[in-house]
Amino acid sequence: MPTVFFSYSHADEALRDQLEKQLAMLKRQGVIETWHDRRIGAGQHIGQAIDKHINTADIILLLVSADFIASDYCYDIEMQRAMERHHAGEAIVIPVILRACDWHHAPFGQLNATPRDGKPITQWPDVDEAFLQVAQSVRAAVGRLPSAAPATDTSRPPPPSAPMSAPSGPRSSNLRIAKTFTQRDKDRFQLDTFEYMARFFENSLAELGARNPGLEGDFRRLDANRFFATIYRDGKDVARATVYMGGGVFGHNGICYINGQTTESNSMNESLRVEADDQTLFLVGMGMAGFGRDAGKKLSQEGAAEFYWGMLIEPLQQQRY
Numbered sequence: 001m002p003t004v005f006f007s008y009s010h011a012d013e014a015l016r017d018q019l020e021k022q023l024a025m026l027k028r029q030g031v032i033e034t035w036h037d038r039r040i041g042a043g044q045h046i047g048q049a050i051d052k053h054i055n056t057a058d059i060i061l062l063l064v065s066a067d068f069i070a071s072d073y074c075y076d077i078e079m080q081r082a083m084e085r086h087h088a089g090e091a092i093v094i095p096v097i098l099r100a101c102d103w104h105h106a107p108f109g110q111l112n113a114t115p116r117d118g119k120p121i122t123q124w125p126d127v128d129e130a131f132l133q134v135a136q137s138v139r140a141a142v143g144r145l146p147s148a149a150p151a152t153d154t155s156r157p158p159p160p161s162a163p164m165s166a167p168s169g170p171r172s173s174n175l176r177i178a179k180t181f182t183q184r185d186k187d188r189f190q191l192d193t194f195e196y197m198a199r200f201f202e203n204s205l206a207e208l209g210a211r212n213p214g215l216e217g218d219f220r221r222l223d224a225n226r227f228f229a230t231i232y233r234d235g236k237d238v239a240r241a242t243v244y245m246g247g248g249v250f251g252h253n254g255i256c257y258i259n260g261q262t263t264e265s266n267s268m269n270e271s272l273r274v275e276a277d278d279q280t281l282f283l284v285g286m287g288m289a290g291f292g293r294d295a296g297k298k299l300s301q302e303g304a305a306e307f308y309w310g311m312l313i314e315p316l317q318q319q320r321y
Contacts, residue, residue: 001030001031001032001033002031002032002033002058002059002142002145003032003033003034003035003053003056003057003058003059004023004032004033004034004035004057004058004059004060004061004138005034005035005036005053005054005057005059005060005061005082006019006020006034006035006036006061006063007054007060007061007062007063007068007074007078007079007082008036008061008062008063008068008074009063009065009067009068009070009071009074011065011067012063012065012067012068012098012099013038014189014192015063015098015099015121015122016036016063018127018131018280019061019063019096019131019134019135020034020036021131022128022131022132022134022135023135023138025135026135026138026139026142031139031142032059032138032142035053035057037049037050050078051081054078054081054082054085055081055085057091058091058092058142058145059091059092059093059094059138059141059142059145060082060085060086060091060092060093060094061094061096061134061138062079062082062093062094062095062096062108063096063098064095064096064097064098064099064101064103064106064108064113065098065099065101066099066100066101066199066203067099068098068101069101069102069103069106075106079106079107079108080107082108083107083108086111092141092144092145093108093111094111094113094114094134094137094138094141095108095111095113095114095118096113096114096115096121096134097113097114097115097118097119097120097121098120098121098122099120099121099122099302100120100122100123100302101120103118104118114133114134114137115130115133115134116133120302121134122300122301122302122303123300123302123303127280127300128279128280178278178279179278179279179280181276181281185276185281186274186276186281187274189274189281190245190254190255190274191245192301193255193272193274193283193301193304193305194225194243194245194255196301196302196305197243197255197301197304197305197308198221198227198243200302200305200306200309201219201227201229201243201305201308201309201312202219204217204309205217205218205219205229205231206219208231208313214233214234215231215232215233215316216231216232216233216235217229217230217231217232218230218231218232222263225244225245225246226242226243226244226245226263227242227243227244228240228241228242228261229241229242229243229312230261231312231313231316233316238315238316239312239313239315239316240259240260240261241257241258241259241260241261241308241311241312242257242258242260242261242262243255243256243257243258243308244256244258244265246265253273254271254272254273254274254283255271255272255273255283255304256268256270256271256272257269257270257271257308257311259311269311270285270286270308270311271285271286272284272285272286272299272304272307272308273286275298277298282298282299282300283298283299283300283301283303283304284297284298284299285297285299285307
């Protein structure tokens with residue numbers, strides 16, 4: 001059975017988990033089996049285990065993000081070895097673009113990435129659709145493997161027959177089962193979103209200044225739960241914001257945005273809270289910004305960061321400075 005290896009940054013573990021769920025049908029049909037470093041058992045040598053699997057995997061998924069590119073182990077060791085095997089025809093490497101980053105100049109930048117057109121998964125309105133495209137790409141890649149033709153492998157026993165195929169005959173297509181999310185899941189998602197938002201603001205402020213002469217961005221992290229963002233034009237502050245987690249008014253414990261800079265947690269111009277449907281976690285705004293037009297929208301981590309960034313940069317775009 002072809003093996004799929006996940007090369008990823010632990011900062012993207014939640015996205016890796018979502019992708020592996022989308023590959024469940026391929027695994028149930030016996031088309032693939034998957035491996036990542038969380039399968040390493042206690043007492044096993046981490047480096048040796050990873051080397052063994054990346055050197056024998058048939059398909060290697062590079063789960064690409066800024067964290068992946070910044071990781072010396074992911075980029076300099078796993079990715080380089082993956083590309084060596086790809087060029088030698090020993091494995092198929094598929095870049096999976098999780099989050100927006102400068103990936104086109106990487107050694108894998110000339111490969112056809114997934115989802116379609118290399119659009120980052122977190123920028124899709126429906127992330128399930130994006131992950132489905134990745135699963136379809138993996139299925140297609142299996143068909144291109146040299147061993148794709150039916151053959152009898154006597155070197156190892158056949159897998160159990162039960163998960164290999166669905167039962168014949170009529171059946172319902174209504175098989176979707178609701179997922180449940182604990183408060184810990186929601187708290188972790190909120191924390192991960194806040195950390196993502198902090199990196200998003202810091203990088204966006206730097207890029208804003210690099211692209212626009214006369215503009216300068218300043219990012220200041222106060223503590224684990226709060227950061228300031230300021231935009232200057234010719235030395236004059238034209239936009240300031242505070243983003244903090246927790247506190248808030250009306251007992252609203254979410255990620256809050258305030259125009260200006262403050263260390264207080266008793267006011268806000270907008271707040272995002274973590275919600276869940278029967279399949280995924282997302283963020284929802286209270287609708288205080290924009291007179292409620294954004295209330296009820298399901299936002300991904302990137303969508304939430306873009307939403308707050310839009311509030312900060314709006315005065316410049318409207319030239320109200």
